[in-house]
Amino acid sequence: xxxxxxxxxxxxxxxxxxxxxxxxxxxxxxxxxxxxxxxxxxxxxxxxxxxxxxxxxxxxxxxxxxxxxxxxxxxxxxxxxxxxxxxxxxxxxxxxxxxxxxxxxxxxxxxxxxxxxxxxxxxxxxxxxxxxxxxxxxxxxxxxxxxxxxxxxxxxxxxxxxxxxxxxxxxxxxxxxxxxxxxxxxxxxxxxxxxxxxxxxxxxxxxxxxxxx
Amino acid sequence: xxxxxxxxxxxxxxxxxxxxxxxxxxxxxxxxxxxxxxxxxxxxxxxxxxxxxxxxxxxxxxxxxxxxxxxxxxxxxxxxxxxxxxxxxxxxxxxxxxxxxxxxxxxxxxxxxxxxxxxxxxxxxxxxxxxxxxxxxxxxxxxxxxxxxxxxxxxxxxxxxxxxxxxxxxxxxxxxxxxxxxxxxxxxxxxxxxxxxxxxxxxxxxxxxxxxxxxxxxxxxxxxxxxxxxxxxxxxxxxxxxxxxxxxxxxxxxxxxxxxxxxxxxxxxxxxxxxxxxxxxxxxxxxxxxxxxxxxxxxxxxxxxxxxxxxxxxxxxxxxxxxxxxxxxxxxxxxxxxxxxxxxxxxxxxxxxxxxxxxxxxxxxxxxxxxxxxxxxxxxxxxxxxxxxxxxxxxxxxxxxxxxxxxxxxxxxxxxxxxxxxxxxxxxxxxxxxxxxxxxxxxxxxxxxxxxxxxxxxxxxxxxxxxx
Numbered sequence: 001x002x003x004x005x006x007x008x009x010x011x012x013x014x015x016x017x018x019x020x021x022x023x024x025x026x027x028x029x030x031x032x033x034x035x036x037x038x039x040x041x042x043x044x045x046x047x048x049x050x051x052x053x054x055x056x057x058x059x060x061x062x063x064x065x066x067x068x069x070x071x072x073x074x075x076x077x078x079x080x081x082x083x084x085x086x087x088x089x090x091x092x093x094x095x096x097x098x099x100x101x102x103x104x105x106x107x108x109x110x111x112x113x114x115x116x117x118x119x120x121x122x123x124x125x126x127x128x129x130x131x132x133x134x135x136x137x138x139x140x141x142x143x144x145x146x147x148x149x150x151x152x153x154x155x156x157x158x159x160x161x162x163x164x165x166x167x168x169x170x171x172x173x174x175x176x177x178x179x180x181x182x183x184x185x186x187x188x189x190x191x192x193x194x195x196x197x198x199x200x201x202x203x204x205x206x207x208x209x210x211x212x213x
Numbered sequence: 214x215x216x217x218x219x220x221x222x223x224x225x226x227x228x229x230x231x232x233x234x235x236x237x238x239x240x241x242x243x244x245x246x247x248x249x250x251x252x253x254x255x256x257x258x259x260x261x262x263x264x265x266x267x268x269x270x271x272x273x274x275x276x277x278x279x280x281x282x283x284x285x286x287x288x289x290x291x292x293x294x295x296x297x298x299x300x301x302x303x304x305x306x307x308x309x310x311x312x313x314x315x316x317x318x319x320x321x322x323x324x325x326x327x328x329x330x331x332x333x334x335x336x337x338x339x340x341x342x343x344x345x346x347x348x349x350x351x352x353x354x355x356x357x358x359x360x361x362x363x364x365x366x367x368x369x370x371x372x373x374x375x376x377x378x379x380x381x382x383x384x385x386x387x388x389x390x391x392x393x394x395x396x397x398x399x400x401x402x403x404x405x406x407x408x409x410x411x412x413x414x415x416x417x418x419x420x421x422x423x424x425x426x427x428x429x430x431x432x433x434x435x436x437x438x439x440x441x442x443x444x445x446x447x448x449x450x451x452x453x454x455x456x457x458x459x460x461x462x463x464x465x466x467x468x469x470x471x472x473x474x475x476x477x478x479x480x481x482x483x484x485x486x487x488x489x490x491x492x493x494x495x496x497x498x499x500x501x502x503x504x505x506x507x508x509x510x511x512x513x514x515x516x517x518x519x520x521x522x523x524x525x526x527x528x529x530x531x532x533x534x535x536x537x538x539x540x541x542x543x544x545x546x547x548x549x550x551x552x553x554x555x556x557x558x559x560x561x562x563x564x565x566x567x568x569x570x571x572x573x574x575x576x577x578x579x580x581x582x583x584x585x586x587x588x589x590x591x592x593x594x595x596x597x598x599x600x601x602x603x604x605x606x607x608x609x610x611x612x613x614x615x616x617x618x619x620x621x622x623x624x625x626x627x628x629x630x631x632x633x634x635x636x637x638x639x640x641x642x643x644x645x646x647x648x649x650x651x652x653x654x655x656x657x658x659x660x661x662x663x664x665x666x667x668x669x670x671x672x673x674x675x676x677x678x679x680x681x
Contacts, residue, residue: 005298008453008507013279015515021276022520022589024269051478103495111409127479139495140442144435162467162479166460173460174425177491178441181483186435188397189475190351190367192374193245196397199350200404201435201482 044125044158045209051128055184056197057205065091068152068210072096072117075150075206082113082146085137089119090154091210103139110139116146116202121179122165123153123207129183130207131165133176143182149202151182153209222569225544235371239541242370243532249476250529250583257472267469268586270462271523274423274454278514278522281423281456282505288426292488294501302332305506309334309415309448312502313343316446318412321345322404324432324440325352326417327365327526328450328506330548331561334415345415346407348436350400357384363542363550365528366474371541404436414440414498418451419525420466421503423458427487428503431470431480438482447486447498453505454514454522466525469585473527509561517596521556523586530580530590536573545570552580556593564597568606571597610654636667 039047045061052059062068068091082101086094097117101109118138122131130151132143143149159165162181166173173179186201197203229235254260274281286296299305305328313321321338323329323345335356338345347356351368355361358380362368369377374391382389387399416437420429428449430437441447457463471477490497513522531537531551542550547558547567555574559567571594580590601607602615621628642648643666651659658664670678 004300011511015511018515020519024272134494136493141496144438163464177488177497179485183479184481188350188434191393194393199397199434
């Protein structure tokens with residue numbers, strides 16, 4: 001198939017010389033982000049909470065680490081849990097989930113979990129998104145297979161925009177296998193434009209924001 | 214779908230216009246998406262600058278496509294992906310069939326990929342015993358019903374929930390229901406099993422990021438994540454034009470894509486795939502294959518419709534198009550409907566069999582207004598219409614009429630005399646100042662609308678009288 005490669009590239013290069021693509025003015029990120037001011041953490045948090053509510057995520061703000069742990073315990077109760085490794089979860093939240101399945105568990109055990117508990121790698125205030133970068137101890141399945149996804153966020157992980165996150169973490173993104181932005185519960189409106197939640201991914205997303213550590 | 218253009222664009226359009234239920238569905242979807250889009254852009258600060266940035270990102274990539282493809286390939290390979298090149302749909306399908314054989318894959322799940330519809334990949338895989346299951350809810354129903362999608366982002370707007378209920382009852386042997394939540398729950402259960410069992414995941418790509426060698430997928434349901442996470446082999450089938458150079462470019466494109474498509478700020482899941490699972494990763498595919506398909510794109514790049522390669526497939530132009538809003542997606546006859554399809558299909562598949570499509574537009578410019586990357590679709594439609602005329606592909610009678618008009622219009626005295634005769638004739642035919650029916654070639658003009666009868670005197674005649 002390397003012949004196909006050579007022929008395609010030769011055709012593309014010849015086509016480029018015909019000059020039929022309109023010239024677009026190059027832009028600077030500053031233009032598209034003009035009007036955005038650097039925000040204090042509490043402003044970012046307020047925006048993040050507003051966006052979460054708008055997209056149907058349940059937010060909890062817990063002033064203490066113990067509060068975070070208690071909230072997780074209260075939400076999951078006795079149900080089966082699939083979680084990130086304890087050392088990847090902030091506020092020691094993994095300690096209360098000692099018997100939960102993790103990335104090393106068999107797939108059928110993972111698939112039976114009712115709650116998925118994860119941290120995050122950043123939270124984007126402008127859109128209410130959670131950025132999840134794959135890596136050791138952070139199974140993708142935890143934010144994907146269970147019907148409810150609980151994400152624990154530290155205030156210092158808040159970023160205003162996705163652009164800011166890309167600029168800061170470009171190197172990390174280049175080596176990780178996968179980065180996913182989760183912006184609300186799984187949804188579809190394919191049938192008669194009627195909104196239905198949880199068609200493949202979690203239909204319920206809970207975000208717990210803890211204190212500055 | 215066959216390889217030749219289905220005959221009779223007009224026949225398909227007339228059929229769609231006569232379908233009252235389809236008309237209702239089209240009204241609903243286009244009005245809803247239209248108003249959501251407007252609201253979503255209203256909430257975006259500097260929307261104009263962001264659209265300019267997205268346009269620049271896409272057109273820059275198209276203008277430097279050769280260099281960027283090589284850089285993209287090198288980055289992907291550095292990330293541990295295997296890159297394949299296909300000139301034709303048949304080659305792309307053969308590559309994917311071979312990957313399935315080499316890796317011993319028997320079960321495949323697919324997230325929505327328009328390019329795979331372009332190549333009829335499902336049929337090619339079924340021929341070797343690998344049945345790919347569509348997992349986007351709409352596409353799943355389309356597959357069960359042996360139907361075709363009719364809108365880029367809402368594939369089954371032509372079906373009611375009762376239709377969906379009957380399809381599931383017949384094909385999945387579940388009790389009939391027309392409750393949307395329960396229909397979705399059935400699909401979730403069925404497809405969950407498919408995700409967990411599948412060896413191969415097949416996806417398209419919304420964007421490829423050159424700098425990082427990243428495939429970007431956006432979905433709302435989460436099937437894109439499933440397909441790229443659960444099976445041990447992930448195959449991406451993408452057109453060669455889908456690149457953006459940088460993550461900043463990607464950011465600009467993502468800001469406008471969902472807003473234009475569904476009116477969301479961002480789709481629920483934005484998945485960035487930069488390779489197979491890394492050592493230590495708990496899950497993710499062992500192998501990542503990327504198939505880069507040309508299939509006519511390099512030919513489009515060499516012509517006046519090159520700009521259409523900047524399209525990000527949001528579907529906004531469909532929702533505002535007065536022609537799409539009346540005839541729906543199926544009438545366009547191929548994978549890509551609406552104004553974008555009217556440009557892309559003749560480019561990918563050849564102008565001769567698809568010569569009706571550039572005329573399926575009133576040239577009102579609504580598509581250019583809403584296009585998030587500001588593609589000048591009316592300009593490209595005009596260029597294609599000119600090509601149709603230059604290649605003498607239009608009906609003989611039209612060519613003859615046009616030549617007669619050109620002859621008349623370039624002889625002022627004759628033109629004035631002819632228009633005087635025509636005016637008198639039209640005024641005789643008028644009833645109460647309206648012309649409701651014309652004979653012969655002109656019949657098409659009055660089939661669905663009436664004309665005002667011409668005034669007794671032309672503007673020029675009155676002007677000259679005034680000057681006297």
